[in-house]
Amino acid sequence: xxxxxxxxxxxxxxxxxxxxxxxxxxxxxxxxxxxxxxxxxxxxxxxxxxxxxxxxxxxxxxxxxxxxxxxxxxxxxxxxxxxxxxxxxxxxxxxxxxxxxxxxxxxxxxxxxxxxxxxxxxxxxxxxxxxxxxxxxxxxxxxxxxxxxxxxxxxxxxxxxxxxxxxxxxxxxxxxxxxxxxxxxxxxxxxxxxxxxxxxxxxxxxxxxxxxxxxxxxxxxxxxxxxxxxxxxxxxxxxxxxxxxxxxxxxxxxxxxxxxxxxxxxxxxxxxxxxxxxxxxxxxxxxxxxxxxxxxxxxxxxxxxxxxxxxxxxxxxxxxxxxxxxxxxxxxxxxxxxxxxxxxxxxxxxxxxxxxxxxxxxxx
Amino acid sequence: xxxxxxxxxxxxxxxxxxxxxxxxxxxxxxxxxxxxxxxxxxxxxxxxxxxxxxxxxxxxxxxxxxxxxxxxxxxxxxxxxxxxxxxxxxxxxxxxxxxxxxxxxxxxxxxxxxxxxxxxxxxxxxxxxxxxxxxxxxxxxxxxxxxxxxxxxxxxxxxxxxxxxxxxxxxxxxxxxxxxxxxxxxxxxxxxxxxxxxxxxxxxxxxxxxxxxxxxxxxxxxxxxxxxxxxxxxxxxxxxxxxxxxxxxxxxxxxxxxxxxxxxxxxxxxxxxxxxxxxxxx
Numbered sequence: 001x002x003x004x005x006x007x008x009x010x011x012x013x014x015x016x017x018x019x020x021x022x023x024x025x026x027x028x029x030x031x032x033x034x035x036x037x038x039x040x041x042x043x044x045x046x047x048x049x050x051x052x053x054x055x056x057x058x059x060x061x062x063x064x065x066x067x068x069x070x071x072x073x074x075x076x077x078x079x080x081x082x083x084x085x086x087x088x089x090x091x092x093x094x095x096x097x098x099x100x101x102x103x104x105x106x107x108x109x110x111x112x113x114x115x116x117x118x119x120x121x122x123x124x125x126x127x128x129x130x131x132x133x134x135x136x137x138x139x140x141x142x143x144x145x146x147x148x149x150x151x152x153x154x155x156x157x158x159x160x161x162x163x164x165x166x167x168x169x170x171x172x173x174x175x176x177x178x179x180x181x182x183x184x185x186x187x188x189x190x191x192x193x194x195x196x197x198x199x200x201x202x203x204x205x206x207x208x209x210x211x212x213x214x215x216x217x218x219x220x221x222x223x224x225x226x227x228x229x230x231x232x233x234x235x236x237x238x239x240x241x242x243x244x245x246x247x248x249x250x251x252x253x254x255x256x257x258x259x260x261x262x263x264x265x266x267x268x269x270x271x272x273x274x275x276x277x278x279x280x281x282x283x284x285x286x287x288x289x290x291x292x293x294x295x296x297x298x299x300x301x302x303x304x305x306x307x308x309x310x311x312x313x314x315x316x317x318x319x320x321x322x323x324x325x326x327x328x329x330x331x332x333x334x335x336x337x338x339x340x341x342x343x344x345x346x347x348x349x350x351x352x353x354x355x356x357x358x359x360x361x362x363x364x
Numbered sequence: 365x366x367x368x369x370x371x372x373x374x375x376x377x378x379x380x381x382x383x384x385x386x387x388x389x390x391x392x393x394x395x396x397x398x399x400x401x402x403x404x405x406x407x408x409x410x411x412x413x414x415x416x417x418x419x420x421x422x423x424x425x426x427x428x429x430x431x432x433x434x435x436x437x438x439x440x441x442x443x444x445x446x447x448x449x450x451x452x453x454x455x456x457x458x459x460x461x462x463x464x465x466x467x468x469x470x471x472x473x474x475x476x477x478x479x480x481x482x483x484x485x486x487x488x489x490x491x492x493x494x495x496x497x498x499x500x501x502x503x504x505x506x507x508x509x510x511x512x513x514x515x516x517x518x519x520x521x522x523x524x525x526x527x528x529x530x531x532x533x534x535x536x537x538x539x540x541x542x543x544x545x546x547x548x549x550x551x552x553x554x555x556x557x558x559x560x561x562x563x564x565x566x567x568x569x570x571x572x573x574x575x576x577x578x579x580x581x582x583x584x585x586x587x588x589x590x591x592x593x594x595x596x597x598x599x600x601x602x603x604x605x606x607x608x609x610x611x612x613x614x615x616x617x618x619x620x621x622x623x624x625x626x627x628x629x630x631x632x633x634x635x636x637x638x639x640x641x642x643x644x645x646x
Contacts, residue, residue: 071374074421079461081421085375116629117614120372231643260618263611265424273422277611280618287619290609291426291447294582296622296646306621309643315624 001177002184004192005199008172012049013191014132014164015041015095023093023130026063028056038063038094051096051134051168052141057330059256060094064105064126065112065279067253071121071263072275086274087121093130097162099155100147100328102133104256106161110320111259121277130182133162137170137206139213146329148216148342154326156210157203169202216329216342221312224348225323229314233305237351241308241344242301244337249281251307251331251340257324260287282306308344373614376419376463377403379439381456388522391489392454393431393442398464407464410434411471412496413605413633416441417613419463423452427610427628430467431492433499442492442524468613469632472497472577472603474504481509481570485558485588487580488517491524493605494579502537510570511538516558516584520544520551541567558584559591571596578604578636589636599637606632606639606646622646 018025025041027049036056041049070086097105105126112122135157136142142156149155158165163183167175176192178184186192227233252258261277268274280287282303289295297303310316311324325341332340339347383395398404407416412433418441419425426449432440445454456462474497482501486494501508513532517523523542533540541561543554554561558580562569576597578588585604592602608620608627620627623643625634639646 077422079459081461083376083421083463085372087372112616115615117373117616118369118371119616120370121374123369259616261611262617262619263425265422267422275419275425277617280611282618288609290607291450292444296608297644302644306644309623310618310621313624313643315643 001179002187003178003195003200004176004187005169005195006174006176006192008168008174010191011051011166011174012046013189014166014186015046015049017186017189018093018095018130018132023091025093025095026060027095028053038096041095049096052138054141054144055098055100055136055147055328055330057254057333059101059104059254059328059330060097061101061104061108061256063092063094064108064129065122065259065261066125067279069121069277070274071277073268074265074273074275075271077271083275087124089124089128091128091130093132095132096134097131098136098142098328099133099158100149100152100326101256102131102158102161103149103152103154103322103326104328105129105131107257107320107322107324107326108259109161110322131162131164131179133158133165133179135165135167137168137210139210143210143213144329144333145215146332146340146342147214147327148329149327150211150214151217151221152323152325152327157207167203167206169199169206173199175199175203216332220345220349221323224345225312225314225317227348228309228312233348234352235301237347238301238305240351241304241339241347242299244339245283245300245304246336247283247285247300247303248336249283250334250336252281252283253279254330254334256326256328256330257311282310304339304344308348311341312345312348373465374612376417376425376465377407379462379464381458381460381462384457387442387524388517391442391444391524393440394453394456396439396441396462396464398439399461404439407439407467408434408437410467412474412500413472413493414467414469415493415613415628415632416464416466416468417610418449418453419465420449420452420456421463423449425611426450427468427613429493429496429605429632431495433496433503435500435503442489442495444489466613468628470630472605472633474500477575478504478507479509479573481574482511483569483574483576483592484511484513484515485562485576485578485580485592486513486515486524487558487584487588488522489524490578490580490584491515494577495525495528497577498532498538502532505537509573512567512569513538513540514543514558514561515540516543516545516556516561516580518545519548520553521548539567557587559588562591562595569595574601576602578602593636599640600635602636603633604636604639606634608632 030050036053074083112119162179165177262280288297378399385393610620611617615626615629
């Protein structure tokens, strides 16, 4: 992996170069009220791009998997009906994506592109996507109260999955790492210069220090994974988690690693219908309800069990080669009932073992 | 099997309805074909127990089991009107266009069952997916031992595929036993659940070297399984096809997942032994 050094005042010139190459660049901005959000960079707002701010609650996952994505355009009626796929590949560069969210897109890559069926819509959008990872370096600013990426081995500095990685070394200097050929091509720009071993040593020292500054440390993933995979979590523990869940679905909508969607045909003008896919949530009661009303997963705690089984069971970890949690802490921040990932991992670890739903498998 | 790099698995193929038959109240059978003969030929190699994603444009897309056997050389859907998509399909008649993609899922491993007795227990429209297996088995009649069909419904008017069952029964190719929950005038047959047929003295149900196919509503499924297990069937010799809310059919949308299995790609056919180990109640 090639490294270069650049001055802090030149960091946003990376945005300028990408825009001049035809990319729609999205970057984080501090919005009113202190919340951050990814928005499209324009000539007007370019200088307001925030390099250090709390990770926006709404993850940049949407540039790889939009919350609503057209699949087909349908025209006409009856025998005259015609339809064609709408496969879009906008050239989008996400500037300032954090390491946790890079890992989230890596998880999506393995989920949508591998297995028996490859998702053409995801593949097409993903191929056109350029990721500029900015490493979190400021405790209390970049690293939030709920962050726990060292526990999921996804941060604070991503090791792969980005095209370019930028890290604030302090003292007005930034370190750049190329993660792809497209990223390395940027090193031709005159504002990049060769670094020294001292720069890499500063990077290591910063990260070593940063790893001790996290407020949330849920080091018990292993115990939770073991218990959930063996079916040792008691029904009572799930019921406790279910009682705290308000069924808002917020945890799934802010999760960088959630993949579920529903599909719907909706009117899109006179004589035109669009088939769209829309993010869906296993927290919602309609998620498994079939036509006719039968719902195999009606109870709230069964639905919570589903979320954490899907994310933590050994079976799925092996399949996607990653835990479907990237340690971003967004679910912990958004959950009114405090049953985000860190709390649940703790409840699973400490809860009594007992007869689990798995032991009742099949006895509907 | 992995899909080709540029293949769009969500793109349905145009199909035409040839004929519509009323089966029972609220249930219709559609005979159909793909507009493109190449699609027809490719799809025609499906296995009993597989399913398709069916588009009725404007209403949406939904999964349907394939009641025809590939040995019949024709395509069928039998559908009860229960939701938006099935209601829209029920509006269509001969000559109307819709679209289909698939076939999806694992299907029943019929080849593995050669030499065995086949026991079919179907509650109500649970006979729809099993119809494919029965027709397939009759097309390979010499490969199997006894073939027994146990079919139950709420009332005599709700029994599925009656002319077909009668025909098979009279030709002596299989043994068919019917039952209803509630008799109406003119019904001389059995009254009771499907399981009550299994122990009738005239049935002499073969347990050794047999495979039992169970399909029906959740209550019927639970009790039929219990009855088969108590008669000595092993979990690995009871197979079923599971039904779930499903949006993609290709293991991506996440709706049909039960425990560790995606019903669309790992199923929909599971043995009872597998069902008991999925990690979640069905």
